[in-house]
Amino acid sequence: MSMVEASNGSGRSPRRRIWLWAGIALALAVVVAIIVYVALTSGNGDETDPGAGPSSSATPTAPSGDADPSAPPTPDPAATPGTMPELAPVSPDAPADNGEGLVARISAMKAVDGEAVQAGEIGGPAVQFTLSITNDTDEAIDLGLIAVNAYIGEARTPAGGLVRPGGAPFEGTLKAGDSAEGVYVYTIPEDERGDVTLTIDYRAGQPAFVFRGPVG
Numbered sequence: 614m615s616m617v618e619a620s621n622g623s624g625r626s627p628r629r630r631i632w633l634w635a636g637i638a639l640a641l642a643v644v645v646a647i648i649v650y651v652a653l654t655s656g657n658g659d660e661t662d663p664g665a666g667p668s669s670s671a672t673p674t675a676p677s678g679d680a681d682p683s684a685p686p687t688p689d690p691a692a693t694p695g696t697m698p699e700l701a702p703v704s705p706d707a708p709a710d711n712g713e714g715l716v717a718r719i720s721a722m723k724a725v726d727g728e729a730v731q732a733g734e735i736g737g738p739a740v741q742f743t744l745s746i747t748n749d750t751d752e753a754i755d756l757g758l759i760a761v762n763a764y765i766g767e768a769r770t771p772a773g774g775l776v777r778p779g780g781a782p783f784e785g786t787l788k789a790g791d792s793a794e795g796v797y798v799y800t801i802p803e804d805e806r807g808d809v810t811l812t813i814d815y816r817a818g819q820p821a822f823v824f825r826g827p828v829g
Contacts, residue, residue: 699812702825709813709822714750717813717822719743720794724829727800728777735773739800740829742811746783747792754815756783756793763799764810772799772809801829 703709709717720743727739748754763772775798783795801809806829813822
């Protein structure tokens with residue numbers, strides 16, 4: 614081999630090594646760039662967008678099975694309110710005594726032609742009742758609290774109340790030892806007067822006076 618050939622071979626060898634190292638460096642740079650890119654993109658994916666709303670697929674937390682003891686009980690739709698207390702019924706011609714000094718009576722009753730003068734009233738054959746209450750207790754009775762109702766038949770179908778003729782409900786205060794009267798008119802067909810119930814409620818929570826039998 615000549616000196617010229619040896620010189621040319623030794624000149625090419627350093628250049629090859631330079632290109633080799635350059636290729637390795639470039640490959641490493643590409644790998645590093647890929648790693649950095651993957652790290653950045655995965656980090657951004659984990660961050661939550663503060664402006665984004667809640668996911669539509671989110672499932673709300675189920676309520677606890679334990680009932681809140683402070684919550685009011687749910688009304689039972691099958692439950693029915695209790696009926697108002699009543700004294701044992703007496704015939705229309707007998708006095709009703711509550712056993713505590715109050716005595717109610719039907720002082721008079723007569724058939725009349727009922728007149729409709731107020732909204733909801735229906736005129737027609739009616740019965741006018743004159744009622745009296747005697748107060749033998751030690752305290753006054755507020756007559757404005759008295760409620761009188763009439764019912765027809767075993768099913769106690771409500772009879773329509775009327776003002777005329779002659780309606781004059783209880784009013785004022787009934788002092789101890791005194792008596793008072795009130796007049797009430799109810800629409801009751803003539804053929805349904807064989808079984809009529811009349812109730813007098815004089816105070817909330819107290820048993821009502823009850824009269825039952827033929828009227829008119």
